[in-house]
Amino acid sequence: TNKVFIPEVFFTNDCLTGEDVVKSTRVLGDLDGVFQDKEAYGKMNKEQAVYHVSSYLPVLENTPGGLFMGITTLYPGKVGQEYFMTKGHFHSNSDRAEFYWGVEGEGFLILMDERRNVWAERMFPGSLHYIPGKVAHRVANTGYQKLVFSACWPSDAGHDYATIADAGFARRLVDVNGVPTLV
Numbered sequence: 409t410n411k412v413f414i415p416e417v418f419f420t421n422d423c424l425t426g427e428d429v430v431k432s433t434r435v436l437g438d439l440d441g442v443f444q445d446k447e448a449y450g451k452m453n454k455e456q457a458v459y460h461v462s463s464y465l466p467v468l469e470n471t472p473g474g475l476f477m478g479i480t481t482l483y484p485g486k487v488g489q490e491y492f493m494t495k496g497h498f499h500s501n502s503d504r505a506e507f508y509w510g511v512e513g514e515g516f517l518i519l520m521d522e523r524r525n526v527w528a529e530r531m532f533p534g535s536l537h538y539i540p541g542k543v544a545h546r547v548a549n550t551g552y553q554k555l556v557f558s559a560c561w562p563s564d565a566g567h568d569y570a571t572i573a574d575a576g577f578a579r580r581l582v583d584v585n586g587v588p589t590l591v
């Protein structure tokens with residue numbers, strides 16, 4: 409197994425073949441309830457891929473002190489006027505932080521604190537984003553090509569998807585006359 413990653417090779421996304429790499433795909437059908445426009449969502453092909461994640465997990469989940477790394481490829485598209493985006497989550501160990509960095513394409517990192525204040529940071533190749541603990545995070549692709557970003561998070565962070573599944577983010581990133589706008 410190949411456990412040594414040359415960044416350029418790593419970022420092609422097809423070379424993450426080590427046994428510690430977990431690959432997952434989210435199709436539109438996995439994102440039921442995520443987008444606002446139910447009518448537009450209902451008419452779309454639920455088999456369509458929205459994003460892929462390859463995660464390099466060198467230690468067991470929940471190990472204190474370790475780090476995980478993942479690369480996400482988010483396709484361009486919209487459901488109604490809302491850009492394709494990741495599900496988004498808080499960390500289960502809520503104070504665990506994370507880095508995201510842009511690799512390819514354009515989009516926004518959407519952040520929400522526990523008081524439901526929402527803000528966004530532009531993502532582009534080379535952009536670096538520090539996500540503090542207790543801040544939910546999701547990414548939207550606002551471009552016409554795939555958006556690729558990488559992430560590094562503590563191995564004992566865990567993922568709390570339920571809070572976002574229940575209450576969502578307080579603002580959504582939508583196309584308003586061609587301009588990505590938080591509404």
Ligand code: PAN
Binds near residue numbers: 480559565567
């Ligand atoms: C990332 C995300 C990845 C997919 O690795 O898990 O971009 O987004 P969702 O998990 O919200 O579907 C991360 O934030 N890890 O902690």
Ligand code: ZN
Binds near residue numbers: 497499506545561
């Ligand atoms: Zn995370």
